[in-house]
Every structure is written in C-alpha cells, then in structure tokens.
Amino acid sequence: MSIKFKKVSAFDRGILLDLLTNAYSFDCRNKQCWGSDWQTFDDFFFDNLQIADKCGFVTTLNYEAIGFVSWDPRNIPKYVEIGHNCITTKCKGNGYGKIQLQEAVNRIAQNDVRKIIVTTNYSLVPAQHMYESIGFKEYQRRKNESNSNFTGEYIDYEFFYN
Ligand SMILES: CC(C)(COP(=O)(O)OP(=O)(O)OC[C@H]1O[C@@H](n2cnc3c(N)ncnc32)[C@H](O)[C@@H]1OP(=O)(O)O)[C@@H](O)C(=O)NCCC(=O)NCCS
Numbered sequence: 001m002s003i004k005f006k007k008v009s010a011f012d013r014g015i016l017l018d019l020l021t022n023a024y025s026f027d028c029r030n031k032q033c034w035g036s037d038w039q040t041f042d043d044f045f046f047d048n049l050q051i052a053d054k055c056g057f058v059t060t061l062n063y064e065a066i067g068f069v070s071w072d073p074r075n076i077p078k079y080v081e082i083g084h085n086c087i088t089t090k091c092k093g094n095g096y097g098k099i100q101l102q103e104a105v106n107r108i109a110q111n112d113v114r115k116i117i118v119t120t121n122y123s124l125v126p127a128q129h130m131y132e133s134i135g136f137k138e139y140q141r142r143k144n145e146s147n148s149n150f151t152g153e154y155i156d157y158e159f160f161y162n
Helices: 015-023 028-047 049-054 096-108 125-134
Strands: 003-006 056-061 064-072 080-087 115-121 137-142 154-160
Touching (some): 003 096, 049 056, 064 096
Antiparallel strands (some): 003 056, 056 064
C-alpha cells in the first residue's frame, strides 16, 4: 500500500467531479441533487489552481486517485471550514478517509487558526464516524429543508487544536 497526497494541479479538470460522483454513487439522488454543485466546485478549483493547491489535495493509492479533501480558509483566524471530501467506493472502509482528513487537519494547522468546522448529514454515517474519530465534536443539529432533505438533518461539528 502506498498512499500519497498530490497537488490538485497534477490532475486533469474533472477529476474532483469524478471522485465525488463515484463516492456518492450509493444513492442516485445524491448526484441529482448535488451534481451541479460538484461541477461548479471542480470548475472553481481548476480555474484557480493556486487556491486549489493551497486548500486541498488529492489522495492516491499506488498512483491512482482515490479521494480528495478541500477546505475554505476565508474565515481565518476565526475558523477554517472543511468542504467537499470523499474516498472512492472500492477503497472505502480501509481507513483512507481518516488518513486523508488527518493530513488536512495537519496542513490547516500551519495557519493562524484554532478551530475547524464541518457540516455533514444524518444519513452520511461513515462521514460522522470519520470526523468523530479524528476528534471533531458535534455541537448542533439543524433541520434540512433543502432539496437534499432525503439525507436527513444537518450535523455541525467543530474541532479545536490544543
Ligand atoms: C466519508 C468517507 C470519506 C469515509 O472514507 P472511508 O475511507 O470509507 O473511511 P474510513 O475507512 O477512514 O473510516 C472512517 C470511520 O468510519 C467508519 N466507517 C467506515 N465505513 C462505514 C460504514 N459503512 N458504516 C459505518 N461506519 C463506517 C470506520 O469504522 C471509521 O470509524 P472508526 O474510526 O470509529 O472505526 C467516505 O465514506 C465517502 O467518501 N463517503 C461519501 C462522501 C461523504 O460522505 N463525504 C463527507 C461529506 S461531509
């Protein structure tokens, strides 16, 4: 097993959309609901590669892209918000999501910031376990009245550096 973290700019436009589409393929409603957000996100990172390389990375296993994580630094020093992140279906459940998130937490720590926040959904159980096992604490739940309400309520997490 050889896990490596690579710059987004080392990949072709569309990779982030492909990884998200794959990781969320367990329910076709995910792509119907979020597919255009994923496309917008991919476009933004590939139109702004200096931001993409500072605020995210792609994880590879034996040279194949298996996931990525991104974050939004615009509220530093108050907090950083974790954004899209995923691991492809065939690679899930092997600890890679946790390894990837821990690397993101380590990189974010290079900034002048003490807190990271992230929001997930009630039905995204592996994501909840991943955040909790890295040390994120749930601090509130919110009703989801958007067109993604089939994924259940929002769960907001926060993480504090010591
Ligand atoms: C969330 C995601 C990135 C996790 O990646 P992964 O490589 O499968 O996760 P890991 O193997 O590192 O496991 C992380 C935790 O989830 C648990 N977990 C993994 N798969 C699980 C499953 N199917 N059901 C319940 N728990 C599960 C693991 O046991 C581990 O928790 P632990 O440390 O308490 O044992 C991946 O499932 C994914 O891409 N999901 C779809 C996209 C998504 O939800 N992104 C996050 C949006 S907020």
